[in-house]
Amino acid sequence: MLLTAPRGTQDILPGASANWQYIEATVRDICRLYGYKEIRTPVFEHTELFLRGIGETTDVVSKEMYTFTDRGERSLTLRPENTAAVVRAFLEHKLYAESLLSKLFYIGPMFRYDRPQAGRYRQFHQFGIEALGSKGPAMDAEVIILAVQLLERLGLNDLKLFLNSVGCPECRPLYRTALQENLREKTEALCGDCQSRFERNPMRILDCKNPKCAEVSTGAPHIVDCLCEDCNAHFEHLKSLLAAAGIDFVLNPRLVRGLDYYTKTAFEIQYAPLGSQSAVCGGGRYDGLVAECGGQSTPSIGFAIGLERILLALEKQGLLPEVNNGIDVFVAPIGKENQSIAFKLLCDLRKNGLTADMDFMDRNIKGQMKQANKYPARFVAIIGDEEALQGKVMLKNMQSGIQELVDNIAVQNKIQLEMED
């Protein structure tokens, strides 16, 4: 046990971290294009925030939270998602006073106690954005298009964007009642979870994965047919904006999402080759959350993308870029007596911005050349007794194989000139 990472967690080893950096760099670049600024919040928050923000009846809160009491008797929870925490930070630091619209993004670990399988972990990473302040459907369109553009830029095609509206506190209660009326006679055929959802959260029955529940709810009324005028106009406008931007979407009246804060727009992006964990992105509008957390009413929308799932998808499709581990120079002293000169050269090269390394294992020159090849290094700077005596370095261009005796102090220039060629 001591030598095994906890179930549902993964080490990101040096061989894989470049893939993460690649995804994160693409994320940061897209966020720059769209004007979203990074926010970093703590990995744990007061438990109350998630109870209030996400909803006590949701699976995430009732079954999946890592909650603990700290030494000061406070109940804290490792964040299962970041929307509630961003809202908390938005209010705590009065970001609303800085501008009418706050466009924020985050990348970081989230924690859910769920049954691990491929694509589902107990510690996983999300990239998410939250736009707080705008109620217009153009904001929804921007958020959705950002997600689509990111995934496309990474090379993922065949994505499916599912879209729905889950209404607002005005129209949803009416729909809820209509749905309960429709299902009331058939509750016995529902799975245990859905039976308990019937009173507490009946809309969740619609997206239960159990085929029996899907059968029971076939023919149930659709929320899009029960939307109030405002929600309906919002949804129609959003659809027209997406169509005008050339974004394909599929209307899915059963898409309700697993977190209670959603209002109006709900969306999910699926990548079918991932199988059962095919949801790579989920999001929606949450116009009531900021007020629920104690602030002024602030219409908001966002999404989160599961980065492990993106990585799996990119691996599957062979879309990860080749990692370049190469360095500019390998410094190779011959004999212990020349190590100090070599070390000084190494330090100078690095100070001047070249990627450089040397042997720290007392290898002979043959071993050092092997190491240089393994990187691979573009140049090897060899310092033997003769070179040391003359204040010179034997510089070998590993591509051409040409060796040249160069003044120690001129090595840097020589390398840079050759690299520019």
Ligand code: HAM
């Ligand atoms: P979510 O649908 O719970 O939404 O999660 C978003 C994405 O995180 C999922 O589509 C999936 O890719 C990934 N994900 C979730 N759970 C796991 C897991 N156990 N293992 C691996 N990946 C996982 C939210 O979290 C909302 N906060 C999104 C949002 C932001 N809505 C508005 N703003």
